[in-house]
Amino acid sequence: MKKMTSIFLSLMCFNMAQAQLKAFPEAEGFAAYASGGRGGVVLKVTNLNASGDGSLQWALNQSGARIIVFAVSGIITGDVHIPHGDVTIAGQTAPGAGITIVGHLYTTYNQDTNNIIIRHIRIRPPDPDSEWPANQHDAIQFSTANTVMLDHIDASHGADETIDMWGGASRITLQWSHLSFPIYDEANGWTHNKGIINHRPCLDSNSCDANDRTGGYISILNNVFTHSRNRTPALSVGPAEVKNNIVYNGRDGFVHHNVAQGDFNIVGNQYIEGPSISLAPFWFDPENGTPTIPTAYWLQDNLVEDPGRFEAVVHNPWQDSNFMNAYTFACCGINANQFNQSGSFDFTVHSFYAASPSHASGFLEDRLLATVGAYPHDIVARQSLQELSTRTGSWRNFRPANLMDSLTATAPPQDTDDDGMPDNWEQANGLNPQNGSDYNTVMPSGYTAIEEYINGLATALGNDVIFEDGFE
Known part of the structure; x- marks a missing residue:
């Protein structure tokens, strides 16, 4: 009995310690404490097939907590479905060329797929077709998911949104990611080239109850958006924050585009x-809704570069006569009293939130252009960032013939026990490279051994970015 009690207490202490950990050390925002596949099995992707043993889809089809690593790199052609949560997809482990999905990445609509961490993955779907018509054609479709951390994602070629989280998805962070080239093709009628949307649909009828998905609790941090007409982002439900993002060659930056409610921090963009x-x-458009929770805003240090019209930092737009003369930015009952004067809204009251530091908007290009998106940058990312840097380019359906241009797949490191951790890393960290069950050993950091490895690899990739003329 004493032995069982001791085991129970040990497990309880382990679980409590794990609950205090971020998804990874650099995680921020409302999904900062997602645990993904922590404590579960390690599954290794050994081929680039769309399905079958050893594929990414095979690994995602497994139930239970799992951390997915890659022994291959290159292009996976076909849609990728996430049927179960409690998963970490560690794209940073793909040797050499990273992972590109030429298809849609999606969760099951109307299901609460929960607790997902995805890092260093590119999603570049093909043109719309009968299965994915233009009005449903999102690169990432997580409409009803919750607790999702997207870090260093490269997404493009949506003909609706690039990322759809419309159906009440909540506790979301999109950070250090790159959304580019949503499809714009007038000849085919694909002109809904937009960025990201989040909403709580029940607000439209004012009939929300406790069983409805909440929407909101969303952080958009340190991202680059290029060539999206608008919805960069479209967030209608707070608490929400949009901090330190670059938006290039679009019309409306921040919008609601649905009935709006809650608190919004819009800072340093x-x-x-x-x-x-x-x-x-900015376009504050609550669509004449009458939600029970008021809508309120904190705007600070947003740099606008619009030559010949307005080139300056704007804080509260209602207090900037030059900005008010240059733009119409509110409608439908929005007024100056909704714009907070005393400081940003404090989201740290939510235990699952981790604050993101603010950086001056004037230095964003120096900070972001080399570091956003999935490493290594592919031809789509390089073209997008080059056009941003030179203030060129246009809305279009940009599809390079060779997505592997300048990318080279390499052999994975030796992993004798096939546990996702290279032999030399295990030896350097006091583990046994012939013990295939030590990946869940808790390290001094509190992370499990496999997390320590994949987290360190992602950090090292960021530190190793090589710049030429400001780009990788």
């Missing part, structure tokens, strides 16, 4: 006018 359309950095 850069909005850059481009060749395809005139710029409107």
Whole structure:
């Protein structure tokens, strides 16, 4: 009995310690404490097939907590479905060329797929077709998921949104990611080239109850958006934050585009006018809704680069006469009293939230252009960032013939016990490279051994970015 009690207490202490950990050390925002596959099995992707043993889809189809690593790199052609949560997809482990999904990445609609961490993955779906028509054609479709950390994602080629979280998805962080080239093809009628949307649908009828998905609790941090008409992002439910993002060659930067409620921090962003359309950095549009929770805003240090019209930092737009003369930015009952004067809304009251430091908007390009997105940058990412840097390019369906251009797949490191951790790393960290069950050993950091390895690998990739003329 004493032995059983001791085991129970040990497990309880382990679980309590794990509950205090971030998804990884650099995780921020409302999904900072997602645990993903922590404590579960390690599954290794050994081929680039769309399905079958050893594929990414095979690993995702397993139930229970799991951390997915890659022994291959390159292109997976076909849609990728996440049927179960409690999963970490560690794209940073793909040797050499990273992982590109030429398909849609999606969870099951109307199910609460919960607790997902995805890092260093590219998602570049093909053109719309009968299975994925233009009005449903999202690169990432997590409409009803919750507790999702997306870090260093490269997503493009949506003909609706690039990322859809419309159906009440909540506790979301999108950080250090790159959303580029949503499809714009007038000849085919694919002109809904937009960024990211989050909403709580029951607000539209004012009939929300405790069983409805909440939406909101969403952080958009340190990302680059290029060539999206608007919805960069479209968030209608707070608490929500949009901090330190660059938006290039779009019209509306921050919008609601649905009935709105809650608190919004919009801080330190850069909005850059481009060749395809005139710029409107903010458009506060609650669509004449009457939600029970009021809508309120904190805006600070947002840099607008719109030559000949407005080139300056704007804080509260209602107090900036030059900005008010340049833009129409609110409608439908929004007024100056909704704009907070005393400081940002404090989201740290939520135990699952970790604050993101604010950085001056004038230095965003130096900070972001080399470091956002999945490493290594592929031809789509490089083209997008080059056009942002030179203030060129246009809305279009940009599809390079060779997505592997300048990418080289390499052999994975030796992993004798096939536990996802290389032999030399295990030896250097006091583990046994012939013991295939030590991946869940708790390290001094509190993370399990496999997490320590994949977290360190992602950090090292960031530190090893090589710049030429400001790009990788």
